[in-house]
Amino acid sequence: MKLYDLKTLHMEQPVIDKTPCFSWKISSSRPNVMQEKYRIIVKSGEDFLWDTGEVYSREQSFIEYKGSPLFSEARYQWTVTVWDSHGQSASAKAVFETAFLHQADWKAKWIECSFERKNACGQNFGNSYPPVLFEKEFLLEKRVKSARIYASAHGVYRLTVNKKRPDQREFAPEFTPYGKCLYYQVYDVKELLTEGRNVLQMYVGDGWYFSSQAGPVMQDRHKEPSVVIQMELTYEDGTSEMILSDGSETCRTDFIVYSDLYQGEKQDLTLASGEKKPVMIKDYGYDFLHVQPMEPILPIREIPAVEVFTSPAGETIVDFGQVLAGRARIRIDVPKGQTVSLDYFEILDEKGNYIDTMFAPQKDIVISAGESFVHEALFTFHGFRYIRVTGIEDVRKEDFTAVLLSTAKENAGTFACSDARLNRLYQNVRWSQYSNMMSVPTDCPSREKGGYTGDLLIYAKTALKNEKLTPFLKSWLNSVRLDQAGDGVVMIVSPYMKLYENLMKDVSARYGEDTISGVAGWSDAIVWIPYEMYQVTGDRLVLKENYEAMEKWCEYIIHAAEKQSTLDIPEQYDRYLWNTGFHFGEWLVPGREDHTGEPFGICRETAYYTTPFFGYATIKKMTEICQVLGKKDKAKDYGTIAAKMKTSIQEGMMRRNLMPDDLMGAYVLAFAFGLVPEDLYDAYKKKLLSLLEKSGRCIGTGFLATPFILDVLCDLGETETAHQILWQEKRPSWLYEVDHGATTIWESWDADDAARGGRYVSFNHYAFGCVDDWICRHIAGIDSDTQGYSHIVIRPDMDSHLSWCRRTFECEAGEISVYWDKEKLSVSIPANTTATVYWNNQVYDVGSGSYEWTERSI
Template sequence: MKRKLLFFAFFLMANLSMAQLKLQQLKTENRVNPIGIDAEKPRFSWVLSTDKKNVLQTAYEIQVKKGKETIWSSGKVASSSSIFNSYGGSQLPSNTRFTWQVRAWDNQGQTSEWVTASFQTALNKTDWKAKWINSGFANDTVNGVVPMFRKSFETKKKITNATAFVTARGLYEIQFNGKRMGDAYLAPGWTSYNKHLQYQAYDVTNLLNVGKNAIGATLGSGWYRTRLAWVHQQNIYGKETVLLFQLELTYADGSKETVISDNSWKVAESDITYAEIYNGETIDARKRIANWTSVGFNDSNWKNAVEKTFPIDYINASVNEPIKKHESFKPVKVFKATNGETILDFGQNLVGWVTLTAQGKAGDKITLSHFEMMDKFGNPYFTNLRSAKAQATYILSGNGKDFFEPHFTFFGFRYVRVEGIEGKINPEDFTAYALYSDMEQTGSFETSNTLVNQLQKNIQWGQKGNFLDVPTDCPQRDERLGWTGDAEVFSRTASYNFNANQFFAKWLKDVTADQYPNGAVPHVIPDVLKATGFGQPMQAAGWGDAGIIIPYNVFVAFGDKQVLEDQYATMKKSVEYIRNEAKNDLWNTGFQFADWLSYRVDDSKGMIGMKSAITDNYLVAQCFYAYSVQLMINTAKVLGKNDDVKDYESLLAKVKKQFQHEYMTTSGRLISETQTAYILALQFDMLPEALRPQAVERLVSNIKSYDYHLTTGFLGTPFLNPVLSRFGRNDVAYKLLLQDTYPSWLYPIKTHGATTIWERWDSMKSDSTFQDPGMTSFNHYAYGAVGDWMYRNIAGIDTKEFDGAGYKAITIKPQLGGELTYAKGSLKTNHGLVSSAWKIENGKLLWDVEIPANSTATLTFPTKKLTSITEGGTSIKATPSGTLDVGSGKYAFVMDI
């Protein structure tokens, strides 16, 4: 009996432990244990974890401590909010480490244990003592040498905390005592440098010694003064690169010391003799100076740095993740091109660089030329790079093996041409590294169709390569700019694949910084096209309204209301620009990109008999005008701006009325008989409700006339499948998705083995010739916006807006089709993991769903045989419309199909 009682007690304790409410993934300002937080009221988030179903948080308590002292306590707050809960105490001192702890209560009588995390505040503006320093070298120019700086200092006491605060007008890398500081690359990233500049904070305590120490820094041109865009403009933000460095030391006895950049730093030329974003980098190993960042190095022959008087009042601590190294690749193939050149194939179109280990005579030069595609004759294709050389040039020292790695450039490539190595190439000497912003990958998606799975991989790789601190259009040619239209159409897909919350929050600060006084948002952000014809104070539909669409998408995907609050003034100015440009509420003026790169008959010889699919520019503009106004209504509702809600509701009615008057016949036919015209009109409810069914039929008829091929461009494509699914033509949406001949999503994969999304539907044609080399990128994520539909319709995962934003209130509505036998998708949300996986087996549909704690979901069953539904062997009663409201937990449904 005693043994039975002991066993029962053990069993009971084990089950209680399993059911115990736990808190995980604590974040401050969306980051884990961050340092360098300059938010006045930091926001705290956590994820509830439990094995029980239907769990909701009912209350929480947060305490913030400085050392052992509690400086603020929220008390027990009756709330289900587990994300973005703001600090409510007195002003936090700068450069101070805090811990915070949280516990929560749920609706099932469970109380979590206290869980602890930390954060460290940034510097106040008045804390900066550092001076901007420059090399003072005459040859330190945009096409000149890369300088290296050095500073020795001594500590005589035990260090308990050392934080380095660093930025540059240019790009920097730092070492302490011969070891690299941090794992960020191309820091401080790309911003509108003269208006918005971020600095980074690093914990360097473990890199310092008690006694003598040495700091080394290299300073590259980067985006700051390298040439940008196709007009060869350079020194856009300034001609002189400068470094700003401040090291804050705290000793065991509580005393503090500061080491700053000033003219006591020494400077010399590095072994990097040239570094430029488009052209690449040259490293001369003969010029390497051994141990120059180590203690004891003799820098008596080095010159003193020169202090400069640039402002610091506009700099702020980084809010986003830095660029880091991620996947590495060895060549999957080494071969000779038809012309005899040696080629490395890394098997994946990626963005980053290649490291090399080589040995030879002093002065021997090895050149790596990066490119994306081989041409039909078996030779490397460089023409689409335009004027970008995209080369890494390495000059050997002659002193044994040399290791080379770029520092202040990057390349978009799959292939590398190798010149300068005699004899057989050893592939082990080469490693390619992918560089991109260090966002957490949150989404996964898979189906029974291997081509669709490759499409998903291509979408994600397109995002990786082009989310390099700024959402760029392409990473390889002489462009690589933050085109607003590309970012706008892809923003929701981006937010499934990765946690892009902070990435976009940072970029949107530059949208605000570069917005024209008249409210127009430039075509690219940061705005480097002022010297071109695109540099006018004008806004194009689908591009400039990224300043409205992206903040709203960020709010919906992540539940981050702060982004809407921060951007609201910018959003208003943007929509007011359109209102001022419009005549009687009709936006039919100014330059428009319209449905960029839609199908034209001269695009390919493979579709004889097809007609062009060019949509009227201003029809597109009017639709996006309505879209922007609708999002302003939504945003004003979220922020409680009731007067604005009424104003924009009135405006929206006028905008739609003018659309119907100008672009639609009384029977509902549009002046442009294109897929995009009907897609946009249906997506944004531009047509009277009674005329929408026949508009759907016209759309479907158009698609059928192209033998189930899409003909849409950048603005029509994202909404093509969502519109079809919304209006009951999921069958057509699947046919478009699974189409594998040109033009389609799968054509590049099936015909040419694409590993990223292309800029054009036929960047490479069926006969293996290329589209217009002036604008043919093989890594261009815009058409990957179909990923949004794949997550939301095939896997079925979505979130309700307003009170349910950020997957607090979830909807899961998978729509089967395309002869898929299974599909599964998952998403790490701010509330936890959401997943939906279905498969067809022996005439049954098996559907597994997971809903995170502190969330609820409305499920829509993908069957009409509602009485057949069971969960865990128990019959489930859905509503007549096939829905069921559930709480958190894991569910395994079985049903007839």
């Protein structure tokens, strides 16, 4: 037996500023291995801080530290010993470090650009400004033993010491509600320092902080970039020193003319560096500063160009063969002063030309200094597959490389099968997830780049089965909590951006609301996403961390339901139906996007059922959460309200024939949430199946119902119908996109026609990729009937349209793997779990280990 993958706060050797929790995995060549007990010891040097003693438990994740107080800037070692069911034991060690645990640990001063920057972008999409280069010179007269920099900025920055970067992270300090939380980063720079003169630089672009469109809602926004820098040195002679931002630094502009997350970046390599000017000291405080709690954004993959071609319009276009988020690295050799323009885009028009499907240009510009050089933007990223190139006479594909940027999370799953189109669909899901996990979970990397709550609500189960997301999602959930309004409203995007504050004020006013409304299916994310994290990982801490925000949101739902609606529903039922205010409804129902001819028409058409349905489902989930957390009285209260909501939906809506006649999603959600009365069951099933027949077995659900449709059909005994929808080739369907060249998941089912018809639309939205969760559970057959996959259920769908299938999923205990074909089933179950396996009408209960069943097993 061996222990591996030791994590603190689900990261390897992190630097932290909050209470740690610990996890590990067990490897053993023996079958049927269960953890009997564990012991954790935490030490600082030779000092013991915590000793759990021998704890008889199967728990191996999210074990919270309960020892002596930790100190700032300290290194801790923890050791875990595990005893298994065969009498064996094993131990392993790991370390974590602390950053600043108290505001008083900060000695550096905030310094700010002292000159007023001028708008330098000619595009009509808000102002964009030149980045500012802050510089500090210092002398080192002794040999350095260790050196750490703690740094942050208003803007996004790139840090160098003596012209070298300590790591490859991009867009530090990440995207958060800056007025309430700003991350700082920790760098080990010992190897970058030299005896004598050293130069530390922080180049700061606008990023999200100063963006005209993406800037978070803040009370006090500074006009110019500012930074804080604290370097802590220990010399080999045992002495120590701090080098701090203190007002002695300089600031200036450099070769970037402007940089904007939407409009792109312009670099002029002929520019002389700006005049060095003194900085201003600012008193911005430190109470909102926290060490970055998740992995950084990194370049995680490079994709060489596959083709350069001339379009029918005479344009030179570079094709990378894959839609992605990031930017291009390009070798350029043109005369001095030559301007090279790079227009990034996702799809060609029907003739094969460049087409703009965004409401903002994605254009990078570079002016050559006359020597061959490699160009890459510093402070922007784009959603693209193609680049339209002007200013280079001989465009060669070998000079172009696309760089995929994403928060650097660990892989959690794989999939392959006998159908190449399903394999491509899975890859589309993965590429959309890579592209839209950029500091926060976004809707798309090209148009809005917003942390939409509703998109992740419907996609969370799939996301958690493809990447290890605990630190990333906990960071984002903190933003969601910080953005929550005093009345409990959870915003539709987080961090909450000015763009959406204006939008929500407008639409809420249209619906007679004095304040911004909570939105069903979007605001519910504060309950649903921690709930799904708990289901997949078994993490109770995420429920505890978000409980107060969940409670505030649920109370909002309950009070909003008490408002009288305009529907013809008796008051005794209407008071428990959340059906007032603005809501997006199902959103993106195929064929109904412009059904009413008014803005947000589909919202009015569908919100009257999605809103009370999601209100009920959220309160029901809250009942379960309270039970898990031992809040029995609260569980009882929420359970009572949920029951009244269910009765009101059944009696006030369903029995009064208020269900829509032609919207498939209403019936899918009714079945998915267990709302259909027994006496209406057959009628509703018939109605749903008739709508499917009418659609030609094409999917007819929008945003909120799509995650549930295939499960509902299976539960209704219509598994073959579910197969037909998954393997449907006509539009709207998943394989229509694949057959029409999709390399990511599209925003809407008709995105190709929409874009070519002049609508703004994205070809890189992960939301409808939620189907991969169903593929994992039903086609591959990996599921669980307990939280955290402590008991695994293997039930492959042998009647699907496949001859073989392979899937892996890394749960908290280790990797689960399944391979099946028409002859055999091979399964691997991680240590400290058990499984029930269904194969050829037989049921097998097994422990950990590797197993194979064939036809001869029967």
